[in-house]
Each structure stands twice: as structure tokens, then as C-alpha cells.
Amino acid sequence: MLSDIISAHAPLKIVSLRLNLAAIDFRLMKVFPAFNIIEAGLRNGEIGPNTTIVETSSGTMALALAIVCMQFSLKLHIFGDRAIEPPLKRTMQELGAEVHIVDATASNGNVQLLRKNALLEFVDRTRATWSRQYDNLANRLSYARPAAEAIREFGEIDVLVAAVGSGGSSCGLAHYCRAFFPKMKLVGIDTFGSVLFGQPVGRRDLRGLGNSILPGNLFHQAFDEIHWLGANEAYQAAHRLHRETSLKRGPTSGAAYLVAKWYAELSPKSKVLAVFPDDSNRYEQNIYDPGWMQANGYQAELAATEPVLVPHPLHADNGWCRFNWSRRSLAEVMGINIPRTEA
Known part of the structure; x- marks a missing residue:
């Protein structure tokens, strides 16, 4: 529930x-998938109380995950781009999320690939758990x-x-x-x-x-x-x-x-x-x-x-x-x- x-x-x-x-x-x-992804991970053991969650998003999925992770007391890192406006960034930071802005213009055709690469480097370094909004059933x-x-x-x-x-x-x-x-x-x-x-x-x-x-x-x-x-x-x-x-x-x-x-x-x-x-x-x-x-x-x-x-x-x-x-x-x-x- x-x-x-x-x-x-x-x-x-x-x-x-x-x-x-x-x-x-x-x-x-996006609160619906954000909650379902995190709750399912907690239920099946893929996410624990000390797990750090990461996701690539510059929009409402990022905000939704910030809301959900705050409720579950989970650390969250968002990898986005300049499409994250300062008010949205401040909102997510106030909820406890760390926001990483990839150095690419919002109209760059490969911006999502650049965000993904930055996320993967972070995962390799920290062993954080990727919520994988694009592939997670x-x-x-x-x-x-x-x-x-x-x-x-x-x-x-x-x-x-x-x-x-x-x-x-x-x-x-x-x-x-x-x-x-x-x-x-x-x-x-x-x-x-x-x-x-x-x-x-x-x-x-x-x-x-x-x-x-x-x-x-x-x-x-x-x-x-x-x-x-x-x-x-x-x-x-x-x-x-x-x-x-x-x-x-x-x-x-x-x-x-x-x-x-x-x-x-x-x-x-x-x-x-x-x-x-x-x-x-x-x-x-x-x-x-x-x-x-x-x-x-x-x-x-x-x-x-x-x-x-x-x-x-x-x-x-x-x-x-x-x-x-x-x-x-x-x-x-x-x-x-x-x-x-x-x-």
C-alpha cells in the first residue's frame, strides 16, 4: 500500500x-513506478536499508524517486542534465537527493547516453543500486x-x-x-x-x-x-x-x-x-x-x-x-x- x-x-x-x-x-x-520499483526491491532483498539508489533522469522520475527514497530513508543520486531547472534541483536536494548534472546541453541528442555513462562510472565506484526505470518491469x-x-x-x-x-x-x-x-x-x-x-x-x-x-x-x-x-x-x-x-x-x-x-x-x-x-x-x-x-x-x-x-x-x-x-x-x-x- x-x-x-x-x-x-x-x-x-x-x-x-x-x-x-x-x-x-x-x-x-512517476510516483507510481518509483514506489513500485523501490518497494519491490526492498521486498525481494535487492535493496536494503543502507543501499544507495541511482537513476538517470532530468524530469518527474527524478522527483518521484526523491520523494519515495526520502520516505524509505534511502540515499539517492540522480544523474541528469541541464533540463533540470534550478527549482527542481533545489526541491530534490531538500528531499535528500544528490543531483549530478552532466555537462551537455538539454538538446544534445546523446545526452541520455552521457548521463548513463556517468551513472555507470558511479555504480562501478560505489556499488550503488540502479533503479533502471527504462528496463525494470x-x-x-x-x-x-x-x-x-x-x-x-x-x-x-x-x-x-x-x-x-x-x-x-x-x-x-x-x-x-x-x-x-x-x-x-x-x-x-x-x-x-x-x-x-x-x-x-x-x-x-x-x-x-x-x-x-x-x-x-x-x-x-x-x-x-x-x-x-x-x-x-x-x-x-x-x-x-x-x-x-x-x-x-x-x-x-x-x-x-x-x-x-x-x-x-x-x-x-x-x-x-x-x-x-x-x-x-x-x-x-x-x-x-x-x-x-x-x-x-x-x-x-x-x-x-x-x-x-x-x-x-x-x-x-x-x-x-x-x-x-x-x-x-x-x-x-x-x-x-x-x-x-x-x-
Whole structure:
């Protein structure tokens, strides 16, 4: 059972947005996998009272682990990059975590590999335990509870729309929901320059989804369709979500809203559920700041408002693109044997 304090960080609501569209609305979604990973490790003996936990993250997984490790009195070291803003870093440090910033820009296509290498060097030197959010099955399994709550409140789900990073939430929610609704369509959202669905690694202005490492928790055969969004599209979608629903959320939630609303309008008889991973706290000084948006060239009139259907992932290059994945493996889609990188 989640403790009362951890539960306070992990409330979830099923919010109706229109007749056939709703959202699983989290305050801090990654508390679920963070707790499940640590609790499972304590239960099976892989983690003891004096174990030091390490993880590579520059976002909400880092914060969630800081919360959970504080509750279990465990030492935590986070290896991140400049995407960790000073307020987030201070918050984690106040919770007892040590934060290591890898010397690479937030848009560096290989920043996650650099973070991983720094983490591995630390593990070799200290014998710390890596929580391995990308490969740890406890990540995917942690989404049974949110899925059960969604089914209880929303009923049958025809289309589930989720951003993809580690593969934990999208594949975990889909696995549980399909036990009840096997025909449910899973729509994943990625960004350009992410390797998750066949694109070469490259610069990613949009953070919070996508990856430069192929995680073990990503099960490609679960997905029916993939959408790629640029940063401007996701940022403008977050503003649209706020204007149209009063829900002020981050760009990952905005991306899910944009794609899910498009599906709901395209198929008015289908019940569409979007995943909103976190709130807007990290984004008040950037995407919700008009000066920052203007200075960085993000303009509403430049954002794509409809997806372009592409014949292959390598044809998805900017704006908003979609591809019929059709529950195939990555190798089947790409036509080559692709090794899975250990995260």
C-alpha cells in the first residue's frame, strides 16, 4: 500500500473533457513506478536499508524517486542534465537527493547516453543500486491501479492516447486495459529525433517524451498508431488545453490532449482516453511565459493543427506526423534487425 504521504503526491482523477473524451489526470504520474520499483526491491532483498539508489533522469522520475527514497530513508543520486531547472534541483536536494548534472546541453541528442555513462562510472565506484526505470518491469506493472481506476470511472476504452518515454505508462496501461478490452487501440506520441519508433537519434527540443536510448519497457507490438509532434505543437497544445478546459498542464499532457481530441472528433462513437502525466509547475517560467515563447520562436500560427500521414517513420520530419504502426515489432516496421540498447 502507498503511504499517506506518497498517496498525496499520486492522486489521479478521470476528468471528462467532452462526451467521448476523458483524461487520466495525474499530479505526478512517476510516483507510481518509483514506489513500485523501490518497494519491490526492498521486498525481494535487492535493496536494503543502507543501499544507495541511482537513476538517470532530468524530469518527474527524478522527483518521484526523491520523494519515495526520502520516505524509505534511502540515499539517492540522480544523474541528469541541464533540463533540470534550478527549482527542481533545489526541491530534490531538500528531499535528500544528490543531483549530478552532466555537462551537455538539454538538446544534445546523446545526452541520455552521457548521463548513463556517468551513472555507470558511479555504480562501478560505489556499488550503488540502479533503479533502471527504462528496463525494470516494476515500472510497467505499477500502472495496474491507474488502469483499474480508469475502467471503473470511464468504462469501456476504445482508444488510449499516451506519450512515450520509458514505455512504462503507455505499455503498462494498455496491457491491463486490454485484458478487458482487447480491441482497444493504443496511440503513442513521440517526438522528432527520438529513437523509440525508428528515427535516428537527434536534437530533441521537446522533453518529457521520446528517448535517445531504446528502453526494455517499450513493447512495440502494443501500438496501433504513432504520432510525432514538434516542440511548438506540444507547447501550443498545452495552452489550448488550458484555454479549452481550464486544466493547466505540461506539454506532454498538451500533446496527449491534441492527439486525443483529434481522435475523438474523427470518431465520435469511440470513447477516447488521454494520459496527462503531470501539472504545470515546471513550466511557468518557460512555456507559460509569453516572453520566453517569443524569444525562442514558438508561435501559435506556425504550429501544425492536423497530422500528416507518412508511409514510414523516417518520413516524419516536422510539425505533426502520424504512422500506422499496426502492432508490429520495430524490426518489422523498419525492415532490419535493430538491437535493443540496454538503458
